[in-house]
Amino acid sequence: MRLDLLSTLNAERAARRAAILITDMASGEQRLVREVEVRDDPLAVELEERLRSGKSGLLEVEGRQLFLTVQAPPVKLVVIGAVHISQALAPMAQGLGLDVTIVDPRTAFASPERFPDVRLLAAWPDEALPRVGLDRYTAMAALTHDPKIDDPALMAALQAGCFYVGALGSKKTHARRVERLTAAGVSATEIGRIHAPIGLDIGAVSPAEIALSILAEVVATLRTDRRPR
């Protein structure tokens, strides 16, 4: 691989943009297609499919064997609420390789003693989220139970096209949330993207079990039905 190609690939990753390196297996010839260039590429259909799945692999085109190295940005997890579940969730998510940020304006909750090894923003979502930078490689879990904190964060996540948006709370709590978001002008389709009650139904009881169910749902969404927008 030419050093300048490798360098561009690394720069795209650092800027959190996807890119695909195409290698001709017979000739060794290579080219790099950046996310913005995919649409106009002769292999657009195949490349878009690859970006969706995030999977590298071989592709046969007119008798030539091409290898596609798909580089998707590292997945971010933004947790709204420095609560008990978040304390279990943060280290487990980091173990999965997720880039974790916790947002909570309540400084009693968002203290470094409670969250020693994770990025912590003691600010309201409206102020914190632009600093985090939400995108379609971001998952959000809203866990405060407090509409003043959760609702604006959820709306920002839906608007940014986050691949996973989940909210803690019972069906009844969610029904009231749907009413509030509808009144705030969020469409039914967008609201339908919210995973609520949050997490896979594994009968989770303890904070760590709930964290596991949330992370399992995040991974399932990432790997099986991520819809880029």
Next chain:
Amino acid sequence: MRSTDADILATAESWRRAGRGVALATVVETWGSAPRPVGSHLIVDQEGRFLGSVSGGCVEGAVISEAVEVIAGGKPRLLEFGVADETAWQVGLSCGGRIKVYVEPID
């Protein structure tokens, strides 16, 4: 963390910029129960120092010695490992899978 495949590519760039000869090995195809997925990377320098993994340890040794030759020769190679090649390579995948690894120099 220096464990993800993209971190490995960043390290390959810094090794090369520091003047080291570097080869990049990539898993391009797998059959059966291969230990590392397609797209996994291993980087090797001219001294045989390496980072990353293409097989979780099973065939790394063989890939590294091929990679050192690729750095010297400057031409990419396609390697294939599996149970059937055990005698040829003196290595094999204990899990019974087969993998193809593309090894290329960083110029």
